[in-house]
Amino acid sequence: MSCFGQVRGSTQPPPSSTEYPTKLPVTFPIGKHEVAPLVKVAGLQVHLRLLGAFDRLKYTVQHPVGGMPADMEREHLWVLFLNKTLDRFEKFMSAAWPKEVVVASTEATMPPLDELMVWHTYLLV
Numbered sequence: 764m765s766c767f768g769q770v771r772g773s774t775q776p777p778p779s780s781t782e783y784p785t786k787l788p789v790t791f792p793i794g795k796h797e798v799a800p801l802v803k804v805a806g807l808q809v810h811l812r813l814l815g816a817f818d819r820l821k822y823t824v825q826h827p828v829g830g831m832p833a834d835m836e837r838e839h840l841w842v843l844f845l846n847k848t849l850d851r852f853e854k855f856m857s858a859a860w861p862k863e864v865v866v867a868s869t870e871a872t873m874p875p876l877d878e879l880m881v882w883h884t885y886l887l888v
Contacts, residue, residue, distance in 0.1 A: 817880045844877070852881040 785804050790797035824844045825837040832840075855874045873879065
């Protein structure tokens with residue numbers, strides 16, 4: 764699947780957002796308890812789009828426009844890319860940010876997609 768919700772190489776467009784459920788049940792049964800949802804559908808949709816963007820980034824790195832370098836495999840391209848990204852992410856996070864920038868983050872203060880992917884990974888740990 765690509766970040767746009769369709770299989771790579773497919774000519775079919777992704778399903779419209781109305782084809783997916785947009786409401787969650789009021790509660791979920793967990794053991795003997797009924798628990799309210801911990802997330803909202805809109806948040807799930809945004810997160811899935813972000814994961815899709817990460818998938819598309821990996822595909823783009825592993826399938827360069829000019830073709831594959833003769834001495835490299837696709838996975839090696841990805842590992843090299845990730846190592847460079849980690850270095851840039853470290854520099855981004857160690858920068859001295861004014862307090863008002865941290866409080867009022869905007870698109871202009873966010874790192875690029877590859878660094879967001881590393882940040883996302885750190886948040887999972």
